Amino acid sequence: METARDMQDLYRELVLDHSRNPRHFGRLDGATHTADGINPLCGDKLKLYLRVDEQGLIEASGFEGSGCAISVASASLLTEAVTGLPVDEADACASVVTRRLGASNAETDTDTDLGTNLQKLKALDGVRAYPSRIKCATLAWFALHSALSNDTAPATTE
Amino acid sequence: MSVSASTIPAAAWRADFPALNQEIQGHPLVYLDSAASAQQPTAVIDAVSKYHREDHANVHRGVHTLSHRATEAYEGSRDKVRDFINAGSRAEIVLTSGTTEAINLVAQSFCRPRLQPGDRILITHLEHHANIVPWQLVCEQTGAELVVAPINDQGEVELDTMLDLIDAKVVLVAMAHVSNALGTVCPVEAVIARARECGVPVLLDGAQGVPHLDIDVQKIGCDFYAFSGHKMFGPTGTGVLYGREALLEAMPPWQGGGDMILEVSFDETIYNELPYKFEAGTPNISGVVGLGAAIDYLQAIGMQNIARYEHELHDYMVSELKTVEGIRLIGEARNQASAQSFMLGDIHSHDLGTILDHQGVAIRTVHLCSMPLMQRFGISGTSRASLALYNNREDVDHFVAALGKAQEIFG
Numbered sequence: 001m002e003t004a005r006d007m008q009d010l011y012r013e014l015v016l017d018h019s020r021n022p023r024h025f026g027r028l029d030g031a032t033h034t035a036d037g038i039n040p041l042c043g044d045k046l047k048l049y050l051r052v053d054e055q056g057l058i059e060a061s062g063f064e065g066s067g068c069a070i071s072v073a074s075a076s077l078l079t080e081a082v083t084g085l086p087v088d089e090a091d092a093c094a095s096v097v098t099r100r101l102g103a104s105n106a107e108t109d110t111d112t113d114l115g116t117n118l119q120k121l122k123a124l125d126g127v128r129a130y131p132s133r134i135k136c137a138t139l140a141w142f143a144l145h146s147a148l149s150n151d152t153a154p155a156t157t158e
Numbered sequence: 159m160s161v162s163a164s165t166i167p168a169a170a171w172r173a174d175f176p177a178l179n180q181e182i183q184g185h186p187l188v189y190l191d192s193a194a195s196a197q198q199p200t201a202v203i204d205a206v207s208k209y210h211r212e213d214h215a216n217v218h219r220g221v222h223t224l225s226h227r228a229t230e231a232y233e234g235s236r237d238k239v240r241d242f243i244n245a246g247s248r249a250e251i252v253l254t255s256g257t258t259e260a261i262n263l264v265a266q267s268f269c270r271p272r273l274q275p276g277d278r279i280l281i282t283h284l285e286h287h288a289n290i291v292p293w294q295l296v297c298e299q300t301g302a303e304l305v306v307a308p309i310n311d312q313g314e315v316e317l318d319t320m321l322d323l324i325d326a327k328v329v330l331v332a333m334a335h336v337s338n339a340l341g342t343v344c345p346v347e348a349v350i351a352r353a354r355e356c357g358v359p360v361l362l363d364g365a366q367g368v369p370h371l372d373i374d375v376q377k378i379g380c381d382f383y384a385f386s387g388h389k390m391f392g393p394t395g396t397g398v399l400y401g402r403e404a405l406l407e408a409m410p411p412w413q414g415g416g417d418m419i420l421e422v423s424f425d426e427t428i429y430n431e432l433p434y435k436f437e438a439g440t441p442n443i444s445g446v447v448g449l450g451a452a453i454d455y456l457q458a459i460g461m462q463n464i465a466r467y468e469h470e471l472h473d474y475m476v477s478e479l480k481t482v483e484g485i486r487l488i489g490e491a492r493n494q495a496s497a498q499s500f501m502l503g504d505i506h507s508h509d510l511g512t513i514l515d516h517q518g519v520a521i522r523t524v525h526l527c528s529m530p531l532m533q534r535f536g537i538s539g540t541s542r543a544s545l546a547l548y549n550n551r552e553d554v555d556h557f558v559a560a561l562g563k564a565q566e567i568f569g
Contacts, residue, residue, distance in 0.1 A: 006183075007516055011509075011567050042508040043524045043539040066538055068508035069568075133512060 010126035010133070011069065014077075019069035024079035028062035035147035037065075037139045044071040044136055048078075048143040056087050068136050074124055075140035081118055087148055094145040097121055098138045101128060166467045171459065172548040174199040185518030188556045193338055193366060193497050193544030194522050196391045198448070205451035206393060209444050216440055218417055232443050235450030236433075242453045243383065244374040245400050249432035252399040252406070253446055257365040258288040260384035260399035261332070263436060264361055265292040267412040268382075268405065269330055275301030278328045282307045282315050282344070283534055284337045287527045289363040293332060302329070309534065313340035313489035321352045328353075331360045335367030335383075339526040339542060340489030341472070341497035343371070350379045359405065365389050369546065370468055370495040372461035375400050391546075392452035393445040399436070406432050413438040464547045468496060471545055475554045482561050488540045497544040499526070502561055505568050507541040513567060517560040 028049035037046045046065030053059045061079040066072075078097075082090040096114065101124060114121055127137045172178060177197045180187050189197060209231060215224035217232045233248075240248045254260045269279065279293045283306050290304075297304045305328075307320035315333070324331060331353050336343050346362055353360045359381035367373060368385040375383050382405070387396030401409075411418055411429055415438030420428040429435045456464070476498055479485055484503035502510055511523035524539035525532050532539055543557060 007513055007563075007567055010512065016568070041524075044508075045538070068506035070509070130512060133508075136508065 014123040018073035018076040022076040037143035070136040190543040192546035256397035273300035341494035342491035392449040396445040
C-alpha cells in the first residue's frame with residue numbers, strides 16, 4: 001500500500017520500537033541536571049534527567065512523561081546518544097539534531113551531518129515532511145539544551 | 159418544512175461545498191473537523207466575493223452609495239441572525255468576532271461590575287476554554303469564585319448536583335449548549351428553569367449548538383446565547399452575542415471607539431443605542447455579509463432537516479466505531495450532536511491524526527481546547543470526529559477503514 005509505505009517513512013521500525021519500549025524511561029536517581037519539555041500544541045510533556053560526573057561526562061540519562069510516538073522515540077534515542085558524552089559535545093548534538101530536523105528536505109544534509117554516535121537519529125528524518133510533527137521530534141533536544149545551560153554548576157572540576 | 163431522513167437530499171448539500179471536492183495525499187478529502195471550523199458553501203463564498211467586488215465601504219457613516227449598500231448588507235445580516243435564533247428584537251443581536259469575544263463581553267460588561275467577593279459563577283466540567291478562562295479572569299479581578307458542576311462517566315452534566323449549586327450567590331450560570339469535545343447536548347432547559355426560580359441569568363455557549371440544532375432563544379429562555387459564524391458555514395472572525403434587551407441596556411460598553419457613540423466631547427460621551435453600544439470600531443463587514451448568506455443557506459434546507467440527518471449519521475458513525483477493535487469512546491451521552499471523541503488502543507492521538515491525514519481524513523486531536531475535561535477522563539488528549547450536514551456514510555466508512563490502517567502501522 002502506498003499509504004502504508006509513505007507512513008513508514010515517518011514511523012520507521014526504529015521509531016516504533018523506541019516508542020513502544022523507551023530506553024532509560026523513568027526518574028533518574030542522583031540527577032545533576034533536569035529540564036521539562038512541554039509541547040502544548042500536541043500535549044507532549046517530558047522531564048529529562050542527566051547525571052554528570054566530575055569530569056563533565058554524562059554518565060547516565062533518563063526521561064519520563066507522555067507524548068506521541070515521535071516525541072517518546074526521540075527522547076529515548078537521545079538518552080542512548082548522549083550517555084557517555086562530555087556535556088559540551090552533548091549540547092552540540094542538541095544543536096545539530098534540532099537544525100537537521102527543522103531543515104527542509106531540499107537542503108543538503110552536510111551542515112547537519114550527524115556524527116557516528118547520532119546515526120540512529122536519522123530514523124527521525126521522516127518528520128521533515130510533516131511540519132506539524134517537527135516539534136514532537138525536537139522537544140527532547142531542546143530540553144537537553146536547557147538542562148545543560150540552566151544549571152551553571154555542573155559537576156566539572158576542571 | 160421537514161422531510162423524512164431517507165428522502166433528505168444530502169448529496170446535493172455536499173455538492174454545495176467546493177472545498178470538499180479535492181484529494182489529500184491521493185485520497186478524497188473526508189472532512190470530520192467541522193466542530194473546529196466548518197467549510198463554506200458556494201453561496202457564502204460568492205456573497206463575500208460580491209461584497210468585495212461591488213459593495214465595499216464603511217458602514218453607518220457615509221452618504222454615498224457604496225456605504226449605503228454596505229450598511230444595508232451588514233444590517234440585513236443582523237436581521238437574518240435575529241430571525242434565525244428567533245430573538246425578540248434586532249437590538250438584542252450584538253455582532254462580535256466570535257463566541258470567545260461574546261463571552262468575554264458578558265464577563266467584563268455584565269459580570270465584572272456586579273461581582274463581589276464571595277459571589278459565584280457556575281460553569282460545568284465539559285466547557286471549552288472559551289467558557290472557562292473569561293470567568294477565571296473576572297473572578298480574579300473581583301474576588302468571586304468559579305464553581306464547576308461535575309459530569310458523569312458518560313460525559314453528561316450531573317444535573318441534580320448542578321441544580322443544587324444554583325442559588326442566590328450565583329451571579330451567572332454559563333454552560334455549553336452542546337459540548338465541543340463530547341457532543342453532549344446539555345440539559346439547558348432544566349438548568350434555566352431552576353436559575354429562573356433563583357433569579358440567576360444563564361449564558362449558553364452555543365458555538366456547537368447553532369450548526370446542529372434548531373435554536374429559538376425565546377423558547378430556550380436563556381439570557382445570553384453566544385455563537386460563531388465559522389462553525390455554521392460562515393466566515394471566521396464573525397460571531398454573535400444574543401442578550402436579553404433589558405440586560406444589555408443596563409450593561410456598560412465594553413470597548414470604546416467609533417460607532418458605539420452618539421456624541422463625544424472631552425467632558426462627556428453619550429453612548430449609542432443597542433446593539434451599537436457594544437460594537438466599537440469598523441466591524442468585519444464582509445464576514446457578516448457571509449454570515450447572512452450562511453443563514454440563508456441553512457434556512458433554505460431547514461435546521462430540523464439538518465438535525466435529523468446528522469442524528470442518523472452520528473448513530474451510524476458510533477455503531478461503526480464500536481466495531482473497531484481497541485476503540486474507547488470518550489463521551490457516550492444519551493443525547494449527542496455531531497461530535498464523537500475516541501481513543502484507539504494506545505496510539506497517541508497526534509500520531510493517529512497524522513496517519514488519518516495521510517489517508518485524506520481530517521480529525522481533531524489532543525486536548526480539544528478542553529484540558530479540564532481531559533483531566534476528568536484521566537487522559538492527556540483524545541481524537542474527535544465531528545459531522546456536519548455535508549458528511550455521509552462513505553465518509554464514515556473511509557474514516558473507519560483509516561483507523562484500521564493506523565492499527566496496521568502500530569501493530
